[in-house]
Amino acid sequence: MTYIVRRLLLLIPVLIGVTILTFVITRAAGDPTLSYLQNPDRASPQAIEEIREKYHLDEPIYIQYVYWVNGLLHGDLGYTHSANNLPVTTAIAMKFPATFELAIMSTILSVLGGIYLGTISAVRVNSPLDQSTRVLSLTAVSIPVFWLGLILLMVFYNQLGWLPGPTGRYDTVQYNLSDLHPIIGFKTNFLLIDTVLSGNASFFWDVVLHLVLPSVTLAFASTAIIIRMMRSSMLEVLNAEYVRTARSKGLPERVVIKKHARRNALIPTTTVIGLSFGGLLGGAVLTETVFNWPGLGQWAANAARSLDTAGILGFTLLTAMIYVLANLVVDIVYAYLDPRVRLG
Amino acid sequence: MTSKTGSKKPAAASKTPSPLMVALAPRIRELKFYFHLMAKSATSIAGVALIAFLVFLAAFPFLFAAARGIDPYVIPKDWYEPDPQAPSLDGYLFGSGENGQDIYYGIVWGARISMAFAIQIVGVSVIIGTVFGLVSGYKGGAIDEVMMRTTDIFLSIPSLILVMAIAAVMGRDLNSTKLALLAIWWSGYTRLVRGQVLSIKENTYVDAARASGSGELKIMFRHILPNSWAPVVVSATMDMGTVVLVMAGLSYLGLGAPYGYAEWGVMIQAGQEHFVDGAWWMTVFPGLAILMFVLAFNLMGDGLRDILDPKMRR
Numbered sequence: 211m212t213y214i215v216r217r218l219l220l221l222i223p224v225l226i227g228v229t230i231l232t233f234v235i236t237r238a239a240g241d242p243t244l245s246y247l248q249n250p251d252r253a254s255p256q257a258i259e260e261i262r263e264k265y266h267l268d269e270p271i272y273i274q275y276v277y278w279v280n281g282l283l284h285g286d287l288g289y290t291h292s293a294n295n296l297p298v299t300t301a302i303a304m305k306f307p308a309t310f311e312l313a314i315m316s317t318i319l320s321v322l323g324g325i326y327l328g329t330i331s332a333v334r335v336n337s338p339l340d341q342s343t344r345v346l347s348l349t350a351v352s353i354p355v356f357w358l359g360l361i362l363l364m365v366f367y368n369q370l371g372w373l374p375g376p377t378g379r380y381d382t383v384q385y386n387l388s389d390l391h392p393i394i395g396f397k398t399n400f401l402l403i404d405t406v407l408s409g410n411a412s413f414f415w416d417v418v419l420h421l422v423l424p425s426v427t428l429a430f431a432s433t434a435i436i437i438r439m440m441r442s443s444m445l446e447v448l449n450a451e452y453v454r455t456a457r458s459k460g461l462p463e464r465v466v467i468k469k470h471a472r473r474n475a476l477i478p479t480t481t482v483i484g485l486s487f488g489g490l491l492g493g494a495v496l497t498e499t500v501f502n503w504p505g506l507g508q509w510a511a512n513a514a515r516s517l518d519t520a521g522i523l524g525f526t527l528l529t530a531m532i533y534v535l536a537n538l539v540v541d542i543v544y545a546y547l548d549p550r551v552r553l554g
Numbered sequence: 555m556t557s558k559t560g561s562k563k564p565a566a567a568s569k570t571p572s573p574l575m576v577a578l579a580p581r582i583r584e585l586k587f588y589f590h591l592m593a594k595s596a597t598s599i600a601g602v603a604l605i606a607f608l609v610f611l612a613a614f615p616f617l618f619a620a621a622r623g624i625d626p627y628v629i630p631k632d633w634y635e636p637d638p639q640a641p642s643l644d645g646y647l648f649g650s651g652e653n654g655q656d657i658y659y660g661i662v663w664g665a666r667i668s669m670a671f672a673i674q675i676v677g678v679s680v681i682i683g684t685v686f687g688l689v690s691g692y693k694g695g696a697i698d699e700v701m702m703r704t705t706d707i708f709l710s711i712p713s714l715i716l717v718m719a720i721a722a723v724m725g726r727d728l729n730s731t732k733l734a735l736l737a738i739w740w741s742g743y744t745r746l747v748r749g750q751v752l753s754i755k756e757n758t759y760v761d762a763a764r765a766s767g768s769g770e771l772k773i774m775f776r777h778i779l780p781n782s783w784a785p786v787v788v789s790a791t792m793d794m795g796t797v798v799l800v801m802a803g804l805s806y807l808g809l810g811a812p813y814g815y816a817e818w819g820v821m822i823q824a825g826q827e828h829f830v831d832g833a834w835w836m837t838v839f840p841g842l843a844i845l846m847f848v849l850a851f852n853l854m855g856d857g858l859r860d861i862l863d864p865k866m867r868r
Contacts, residue, residue, distance in 0.1 A: 227707035239723035348856060352848035354799055356806045357822055357841035364834060492712035496803050511807045514722035526719045530711045
């Protein structure tokens with residue numbers, strides 16, 4: 211418990227630092243009034259004056275920071291001009307499910323693939339299979355995500371026609387979001403859930419097909435990282451005394467690997483899994499752009515291109531929060547799984 | 555190879571080896587051992603060979619594709635053929651893009667752009683990070699605290715996203731990408747070096763140096779630094795590739811190199827437009843170039859890690 215409290219306290223300076231950093235970036239971008247105006251082109255001089263008044267933009271920079279943070283704490287980050295001039299918080303809430311659905315799918319893929327491949331590489335260490343996994347995982351972290359996405363599209367959409375093209379989360383011609391009427395009375399905006407709750411099987415299948423390529427693309431790099439971690443911690447564990455004991459008891463090798471070795475090797479691997487979930491957001495910017503995925507990443511890329519400061523910073527702050535929280539969760543889970551950490 | 559012959563010749567020529575050679579002998583022996591280990595691993599040889607080729611390509615791009623136009627980094631257009639042409643041996647080797655942009659030319663000169671970019675970012679970041687990390691770890695106290703909380707901030711945002719935010723407000727070109735990367739990339743090395751310093755400074759030889767009256771700077775740079783470089787080398791090698799991935803990613807998003815530039819990321823972006831026409835070469839070749847570049851450094855870094863980590867090699 212003290213460990214968790216200590217970790218939470220350590221978060222405070224980091225979060226303050228992140229807000230200072232993003233604040234500095236905002237102010238470097240030029241006139242801060244723009245991001246508080248819903249329609250900068252049609253803003254009256256009075257409206258501009260009101261905003262300067264409200265956020266104390268005529269006062270010294272540190273006072274401006276205080277008012278900016280105050281706005282931030284009240285969910286007021288201005289308007290994002292690259293997403294229909296919506297308030298930033300509304301835009302985030304709207305686009306979050308698409309990204310989250312994608313991130314979850316690709317995490318599932320990379321965790322399953324990474325643990326499986328990492329385990330067999332370690333069990334058959336230095337075999338041709340191990341060597342090729344090593345080269346494959348080095349290749350996977352070296353591939354540009356956006357290029358991989360394009361190549362997958364080229365093969366599976368252009369050439370083979372097995373999977374849908376880059377049309378976002380579903381076939382917009384054939385289906386419509388307003389056709390969905392989930393039995394729980396409201397939409398979760400997670401299409402996999404909404405389509406099931408509406409009992410629309412063909413829509414559900416369409417959503418699944420649209421998820422395949424983006425989530426494989428996004429999963430590639432983190433799978434490689436999980437493989438490496440799993441392999442090295444498996445190797446360490448396989449040399450441990452208790453594994454030898456388990457073997458000398460006459461347990462079948464399968465049981466030794468699955469129950470005695472792999473469970474313990476998973477402990478360090480959880481760290482990487484948690485961290486790579488945070489890192490997925492970086493990959494999401496590129497992946498979503500390739501696949502026209504209407505999520506946070508695509509919005510961030512559009513915001514960066516059109517110099518929509520409010521959008522860029524909303525996204526940057528959000529990823530920092532998620533990243534920091536993912537780190538925290540990882541540390542806590544790690545401390546729970548491995549009691550030795552708590553003492554350190 | 556040079557160090558190998560260099561170590562033997564003076565010893566054979568004169569009966570009494572020079573003091574310099576005596577001092578260097580263990581280092582050279584260690585280096586030879588590294589070469590020996592490196593040569594045993596096929597993947598690291600592949601990495602080194604690829605890097606050697608890429609360095610040559612980056613140093614002498616005009617040997618592969620003669621520079622044309624005022625700015626050699628802008629892919630020349632011949633205007634005869636507005637539509638992309640498929641690769642052929644007597645025409646464009648890797649095909650052409652819009653208005654006869656030679657993809658092969660772009661790949662060759664893109665190597666120079668990527669290599670220069672990576673060397674600048676990684677070089678400067680390593681220097682800054684090493685100095686900061688040394689001071690932070692050695693001095694401890696308030697300096698260390700401030701330094702570590704600062705790196706925490708930079709490391710708490712995925713690098714691509716932070717670079718994107720900074721580059722977006724600074725202007726959409728390769729220079730602002732470069733500055734944005736420089737602004738954040740040092741933090742990783744600072745952490746790495748600091749960690750090393752913390753454990754190394756507890757060694758008795760550091761106490762001995764201090765007891766014999768060595769100054770702080772001398773202790774930091776002569777006694778601690780040479781013993782903490784191994785993980786920095788591994789990380790810097792791999793970062794050469796990572797930095798190019800970030801650069802290409804930003805260019806692909808339209809935030810880095812401008813259209814028509816011999817930069818692989820922006821070339822892929824241009825190719826994407828012609829995807830449906832079946833002009834696969836515009837996308838495939840620049841992507842393979844990035845993959846080759848990044849993979850080369852990752853293979854070498856991976857090999858170096860095995861070599862430099864004594865726990866794994868013996």
